[in-house]
Amino acid sequence: MNTSAKLIALLLLCAATGVTHAACSYDVVVGDYLRFSTPEVSVEKSCASVTINLRHEGTLAAKIMGHNWVLSADADVQGVATDGMSAGLANNYVKPNDARVIAASSVIGGGDKTTLTFTTADLSAGGKYTFFCSFPGHSYGMRGKFSVTL
Ligand code: CO
Numbered sequence: 001m002n003t004s005a006k007l008i009a010l011l012l013l014c015a016a017t018g019v020t021h022a023a024c025s026y027d028v029v030v031g032d033y034l035r036f037s038t039p040e041v042s043v044e045k046s047c048a049s050v051t052i053n054l055r056h057e058g059t060l061a062a063k064i065m066g067h068n069w070v071l072s073a074d075a076d077v078q079g080v081a082t083d084g085m086s087a088g089l090a091n092n093y094v095k096p097n098d099a100r101v102i103a104a105s106s107v108i109g110g111g112d113k114t115t116l117t118f119t120t121a122d123l124s125a126g127g128k129y130t131f132f133c134s135f136p137g138h139s140y141g142m143r144g145k146f147s148v149t150l
Helices: 003-017 074-087
Strands: 025-030 040-044 049-056 070-073 101-104 113-119 129-132 143-149
Touching: 070 074, 074 129, 101 113
Parallel strands: 025 049, 040 143
Antiparallel strands: 049 113, 070 101, 070 129, 129 143
């Protein structure tokens, strides 16, 4: 394969797998199911900030099928999710002032949308990060790899 054929093959592969590549802003869709439309997020350290536009295309209320977008180091996912359960919907299922949380959006229900913006200053290129939904019971299915590249 020549270079352009390889590039086209790579683009087709990306489209087929739904993997999105480095950008500073992502549109993420959720619904009345346990899945993010964007299975992976990759940002460049040069992004001064990262923006996640979260939209819930479903109809169920936040207290039934709410979703948020929470970022932490891989090792902290379980602890953040467990403590988030106790924090309740009033705290968007995130323990207040949880230092393990790098960024967290509000919990939204069907028909709602929210935007989360956070700095890349505290993120390390090559670091192991995971984004997930901290609504009780959702973090196992609703999670994905978050990577930072130079
Ligand atoms: Co959820």
